Amino acid sequence: MxxxxxxxxxxxxxxxxxxxxxxxxxxxxxxxxxxxxxxxxxxxxxxxxxxxxxxxxxxxxxxxVTERRGKMLQAGGRAVLVTGCDSGFGHALAKRLSDEGLQVFAGVLDVNGGGAQQLRERGSEKLKVLQLDVTDSAQIETVHQYICTQVEDTGLWGLVNNAGVLQCPTDAELQPITWYRRCMDVNFLSAVRLCQVFLPLLRRSRGRIVNVTSMAGEVPLPMFTSYGASKAALSMFSRVLRMEMCVWGVRVTLIQPGGFRTSIFGNSEDVSRFTDEVLAAVSPEAREDYGKMYISSLPGFLSKMSQQSSEDLSPVVEDMLHALLSVHPRPLYTPGQMAWLLPLLHRCCPAAVSEFLIRRLFVPSACRPAGLTTS
Incomplete structure (x- = not known):
């Protein structure tokens, strides 16, 4: 009783x-x-x-389940830097913020690319397209100096660390070490560097940092080791930074999307390159155990994931907008199918149960490693 x-x-x-x-x-x-x-x-x-x-x-x-939007701040007079605006979430967010009346600095990997050209064609004085390879310290410093001249004493209101790379979902043993370095460099270390460079401007405005992580950074997903590890590092960095920055009035928010189709999945040329890189880097023993047929089938899993993902990016973009302009932004947003459900099951269910469910959902069954097939 x-x-x-x-x-x-x-x-x-x-x-x-x-x-x-x-x-x-x-x-x-x-x-x-x-x-x-x-x-x-x-x-x-x-x-x-x-x-x-x-x-x-x-x-x-x-x-x-229930929505929590609340009161929003006025957009006028606020400036936001968004990385990875060539396509996907960053591209859509740059347009959305510009339409809301914010001053947008859209960082792109290729200032002459199609995505950058589309942003420029909007003809908005409040949307500035800037060359920004987030792994290049010189380009970061150039963008920083330019933004300082534009915002002057008002400071920078928002920094959205959106740029990211995925590579090809592959068994941890098969992923080249260069993939691990690339994911950590783009998905984690570049965001840390940008936060350090722009925090003086963000403190001046008591603004916002929005870091885009992934469900793979919270839930252990097979074949996403390099990507998941980099996003897990970004998530922990963001959670610690949120506590440290609260005394300065700077809010730090995580966006953890699930199931959206963006260019991060790559194209047909990337698929061919992924296979060649794995076959070139893998050890003879691993090549024999897994087999060339299995390794060559892995990029097909990436294409299948892309096809099953939603093309509607608006849930992510709206959550980003809310994180930037809400009077009371959430610490974590989980737009997309299963983006909140799968982490909840992972935390609450016994390991055997959650791992069984995850393997059923994310491990391709069409082809098995050669060493596991029966003769």
Whole structure:
């Protein structure tokens, strides 16, 4: 009886705290209000044991399902630097922020490329396309000096570290060490460097840092070791930086998308190159155990993932906009299918259960390593 009572009190406390967090600090919605009213009503209807379970369920819905938009800041007079604007999330965000009236500095890997040209053709004075290879310290410094002359005493309001690379999903043993270095350099170290360079301007405006991570940085996904490790590093860096920057009034937010089709999946030329690089770097023993047929089949998994991903990037872009302009931005946004569900299952389920589910979802079954096939 005492255990049941304790469980009910803990569930009620969690529900009340979640309700306060959602509506006082984050702003509520009609759906959230209905869930709150339902939870309060259940306290008077259900027996103690079921009451606790119901309250925890309502807390879950309030946390992960209901929208929390709240009051937004005025866009005028604010400047944002976005990396990786050649295509994908960065390209769409640069357009969206420009339409909202913000001054946008869109960093691109190729200033003469098609994506950069599309941004310039918009003819907006508030959208400046800048050459920015995030791994090039000289280009970072050039962009920094230019932005300093543009924002002057107002500072930079936002930095969106969006640039990233994926490589080809491959078994950890087969991935060339150069892939690990490339992922860490682009996905993690470049974001650290940009934060260090631009934080003086961000502190001046008490602005925002938005770092784009990945579900692979929180959930161990087979064949995503180099990518997942780099995104996990960025996630931990961002969480620590958020605590350090709160005393300066700078907000640090994570965007953790799941299941969106962008150019990060590469093209047909990339697929061929991935296979050649793996075959050239792998040891003779591993080549024999895995087999050339299996290794050559891996880029097909990348193409299949791309086809199954959503082409609608608006959920990610809207969350980025909210992170930049909301009075109360969230610490973490999880747009996309399973972007919040799979991490939750990974944290809450026994390892055997979560790993079984992940393998069923992410390990290709069309081809197996030669050493595992029966003769």
């Amino acid at each position: 005492e255990i049941t009572s304790c469980f009910c009190w803990v569930s009620a406390a969690v529900f009340v705290i979640t309700l306060l967090w959602r509506f006082i600090w984050g702003g509520g919605t009609h759906v959230g209000a209905l869930v709150g009213a339902l939870g309060a009503s259940l306290c008077f209807i259900l027996p103690p044991v079921y009451r606790g379970v119901a309250l925890l369920g309502c807390s879950f819905i309030l946390t992960f």
